[in-house]
Amino acid sequence: MERTPSILLLGLGGAGCSMVSRLSSGLTSEVGALFVDTDERSLPAGRVTLQLGRQQTRGMGTGGEVGSGLAAAESEEAALRRALAGAHVVVLVTGLGGGTGSGAAPFIAACASDTGATVLCFATMPFSHEGERRQREADQAATVLAGRCHGFIAVHNDLLLQQVPADAPMPDAFAAADAWVGGAIRGIAAAFAPGALVSADPSALRSILSTRGSPTLCAFGAGEGQGAAMKAARAAADCPLAHGPGAVTKVASLFVHVSGGLELTSTDAFEAVAAVRAKFGGETSTVLCARTDPALAGRAEVSVLGASLPVPRAPAKGRKGAKSGKGDESQTVFPFATDEAVRRGFFGGAPLTIVDGQDIDVPTYIRRAVRLPSGY
Amino acid sequence: MTPKTLPSLIAVIDVGTAKTVSLVGQMIAGQARMLSFSERPTKGVVKGVVTDLEQLHACVHEVVHDVERGAGRSVDQVYLSLGGPAAEGERVKGLVMVPARDGKVTQKDLQEAVASARRQEPPAGRTTILYMRQPTMLDGKPVASPVGMTGRRLEVSFWRVTMEEALVRLRVGMINGMSIRVRDFILSSHAAACAAAQDADKHGGVLVIDMGAGTTDWILYYKDHILCAGSLPLGGEHLTNDLSVALRVSRETAEDIKCRFGSGVHREADLNQTIWKDGDRGLGDQQFNRGTITKVLSLRYQETLDLVRKDVMRHLEGIFPGHGVRLDQHMLPSGVILTGGSANLADACEAVQQSLGLTARVGAPVFDSESLRKPEYAGVVGLMRAAITDAPPAARRPRGLWDQIRVLFRF
Numbered sequence: 001m002e003r004t005p006s007i008l009l010l011g012l013g014g015a016g017c018s019m020v021s022r023l024s025s026g027l028t029s030e031v032g033a034l035f036v037d038t039d040e041r042s043l044p045a046g047r048v049t050l051q052l053g054r055q056q057t058r059g060m061g062t063g064g065e066v067g068s069g070l071a072a073a074e075s076e077e078a079a080l081r082r083a084l085a086g087a088h089v090v091v092l093v094t095g096l097g098g099g100t101g102s103g104a105a106p107f108i109a110a111c112a113s114d115t116g117a118t119v120l121c122f123a124t125m126p127f128s129h130e131g132e133r134r135q136r137e138a139d140q141a142a143t144v145l146a147g148r149c150h151g152f153i154a155v156h157n158d159l160l161l162q163q164v165p166a167d168a169p170m171p172d173a174f175a176a177a178d179a180w181v182g183g184a185i186r187g188i189a190a191a192f193a194p195g196a197l198v199s200a201d202p203s204a205l206r207s208i209l210s211t212r213g214s215p216t217l218c219a220f221g222a223g224e225g226q227g228a229a230m231k232a233a234r235a236a237a238d239c240p241l242a243h244g245p246g247a248v249t250k251v252a253s254l255f256v257h258v259s260g261g262l263e264l265t266s267t268d269a270f271e272a273v274a275a276v277r278a279k280f281g282g283e284t285s286t287v288l289c290a291r292t293d294p295a296l297a298g299r300a301e302v303s304v305l306g307a308s309l310p311v312p313r314a315p316a317k318g319r320k321g322a323k324s325g326k327g328d329e330s331q332t333v334f335p336f337a338t339d340e341a342v343r344r345g346f347f348g349g350a351p352l353t354i355v356d357g358q359d360i361d362v363p364t365y366i367r368r369a370v371r372l373p374s375g376y
Numbered sequence: 377m378t379p380k381t382l383p384s385l386i387a388v389i390d391v392g393t394a395k396t397v398s399l400v401g402q403m404i405a406g407q408a409r410m411l412s413f414s415e416r417p418t419k420g421v422v423k424g425v426v427t428d429l430e431q432l433h434a435c436v437h438e439v440v441h442d443v444e445r446g447a448g449r450s451v452d453q454v455y456l457s458l459g460g461p462a463a464e465g466e467r468v469k470g471l472v473m474v475p476a477r478d479g480k481v482t483q484k485d486l487q488e489a490v491a492s493a494r495r496q497e498p499p500a501g502r503t504t505i506l507y508m509r510q511p512t513m514l515d516g517k518p519v520a521s522p523v524g525m526t527g528r529r530l531e532v533s534f535w536r537v538t539m540e541e542a543l544v545r546l547r548v549g550m551i552n553g554m555s556i557r558v559r560d561f562i563l564s565s566h567a568a569a570c571a572a573a574q575d576a577d578k579h580g581g582v583l584v585i586d587m588g589a590g591t592t593d594w595i596l597y598y599k600d601h602i603l604c605a606g607s608l609p610l611g612g613e614h615l616t617n618d619l620s621v622a623l624r625v626s627r628e629t630a631e632d633i634k635c636r637f638g639s640g641v642h643r644e645a646d647l648n649q650t651i652w653k654d655g656d657r658g659l660g661d662q663q664f665n666r667g668t669i670t671k672v673l674s675l676r677y678q679e680t681l682d683l684v685r686k687d688v689m690r691h692l693e694g695i696f697p698g699h700g701v702r703l704d705q706h707m708l709p710s711g712v713i714l715t716g717g718s719a720n721l722a723d724a725c726e727a728v729q730q731s732l733g734l735t736a737r738v739g740a741p742v743f744d745s746e747s748l749r750k751p752e753y754a755g756v757v758g759l760m761r762a763a764i765t766d767a768p769p770a771a772r773r774p775r776g777l778w779d780q781i782r783v784l785f786r787f
């Protein structure tokens with residue numbers, strides 16, 4: 001086994017492969033990339049690839065059949081286990097709603113977790129224009145998949161694409177969507193690489209993501225110029241990944257990675273972490289990693305991972321109050337109000353109305369994390 | 377109680393989340409005339425749920441007092457509208473295999489089918505508030521009057537609305553407390569449809585969405601009959617609340633801005649518009665980007681419509697399992713009729729077109745009093761209309777077996 005904990009970025013299915021191939025160019029050498037699909041055409045040439053279900057699909061896609069996606073993965077179990085062996089962290093990137101993603105992802109996640117790796121899954125959900133059937137299949141697959149991964153993050157492309165200006169060209173829109181996911185993955189990868197000022201190892205990540213099956217908090221933010229780290233922390237608090245449907249915004253345990261140029265001071269880094277904690281919690285434990293990188297001159301990045309153990313409300317408030325009003329400061333700065341009474345407006349005191357698992361008294365734009373036009 | 381003994385004075389009360397309205401009319405030479413009308417802001421109801429009985433009682437009392445004074449007579453019985461998510465609907469069916477050798481359906485067979493549908497007990501703690509007729513099927517084909525026809529499988533079905541017994545008792549008790557009898561219940565969405573939808577709409581197929589302040593009730597008519605109905609705990613107040621959170625203004629200001637500048641559709645051009653809160657540009661006046669307003673409102677409005685669509689589809693899939701029913705222009709040639717206060721939102725119809733893909737129109741009731749020709753009064757006007765026609769058999773509560781049979785043949 002190598003000295004550096006190894007991370008395997010696994011792209012599964014058409015959507016997963018294309019996302020990993022867009023991401024992998026910007027990642028460090030510690031991160032290996034593996035492309036897995038039934039469709040020969042989506043496997044990039046010259047990379048480590050694994051084609052599933054040659055017998056079942058004859059090199060074509062699964063045509064959206066979940067059953068055939070699963071059968072294809074099962075037929076290549078031995079090869080999959082060989083490819084997964086030795087990785088400490090497996091980051092599974094896939095798109096749900098199709099055949100390969102929805103069918104094979106739970107199986108591959110189970111295989112990876114059998115080998116002892118910490119499995120983190122980023123799953124893109126179908127666009128809302130893709131119809132109810134895909135949506136339903138994606139939801140079902142997400143439930144199964146979340147139970148088999150240590151961390152499961154649903155990436156709602158609808159939401160990510162809303163964050164870019166309406167007139168942005170298509171590739172730019174997707175690049176912006178990739179930036180959120182890629183940033184988070186880069187943060188995790190960098191945390192384990194040698195040379196970090198405050199380092200962590202995969203077991204620390206594992207301790208945060210110990211409970212399987214619960215939604216995971218994931219956020220990424222970047223900032224530059226004066227106070228870059230603080231700007232990055234605010235951007236992370238504002239990250240659409242952490243505000244999608246079903247996402248959690250208060251967690252017990254946090255994993256925070258701050259990286260910046262050589263000018264990054266410890267004060268900057270700790271202030272950024274404090275801002276992240278004020279937003280997301282992390283009262284039980286916060287694993288902190290920090291590193292400087294000459295390539296990041298004048299810029300800073302903050303990535304956050306957390307498990308969704310709910311923080312008991314009352315003690316959390318008391319402790320925040322004791323922390324010199326840092327929490328109050330964040331209330332005015334962040335567009336996402338966290339206090340329930342503020343979010344629910346004049347329904348604050350009324351009983352909750354839950355429809356489809358959401359408290360529908362909270363304004364739609366807050367629940368969908370839609371950025372409102374600013375300025376008058 | 378048969379139609380012959382219908383009192384000449386007809387009173388209806390509609391208790392909504394925002395307002396309580398009452399209407400008293402009289403049948404003069406076969407024509408209904410409005411005698412008096414009263415409207416008061418409701419107190420003690422949040423999101424369609426009674427939170428302060430005392431306040432609500434006082435408010436209903438005032439309304440009744442007003443109409444009695446206007447009519448110059450005291451009211452002894454009323455029709456009460458019921459709705460909201462507390463009133464749950466489901467389909468109950470009664471099936472009879474025609475025993476006669478020649479397969480001729482007799483009145484007794486029909487009675488049996490109706491009785492078997494009625495035998496199904498509502499869930500514990502709930503009480504049936506009304507039954508609404510659905511088409512009678514003979515061998516899987518709808519028939520208007522099955523007696524005398526030949527077939528093997530006779531199937532009758534009702535849309536049964538049930539409510540928690542305690543809630544019904546609370547409402548009835550409130551009215552009885554004023555020495556007034558509740559003559560009957562009418563489903564509020566059905567009432568709205570009575571005012572806003574024509575018979576032709578109901579014949580072809582129409583979805584009536586009655587979006588009030590606290591709840592959104594919907595009802596779907598298909599081939600002259602009520603197919604299903606439902607309700608969501610969402611309404612105009614949610615639009616106002618979203619706006620008050622987003623703009624950080626008071627509830628009253630948000631309500632005012634919603635009415636003046638709101639829209640069910642967000643357009644790029646809205647971003648270039650700036651509006652003044654008070655318009656006098658005086659001290660304390662504030663500027664807002666109209667894009668923010670329409671964005672917040674359109675998101676909520678379209679989400680509500682989306683939830684209505686999901687609710688309708690859930691019911692339809694329960695009624696026609698595996699048929700792949702689609703909510704489209706083919707099924708609903710008359711599209712959507714919007715009633716209730718939120719139908720006044722600008723571009724509401726366009727929002728429906730976008731979210732549901734159906735044509736829409738705002739259903740203002742046709743009524744002799746001009747002040748009531750607004751969508752927010754569709755509920756009370758329809759209530760009156762349903763009461764005057766002694767409610768179409770669909771909306772009547774069949775009490776005894778004979779009452780049901782009478783109801784069955786009265787159209």
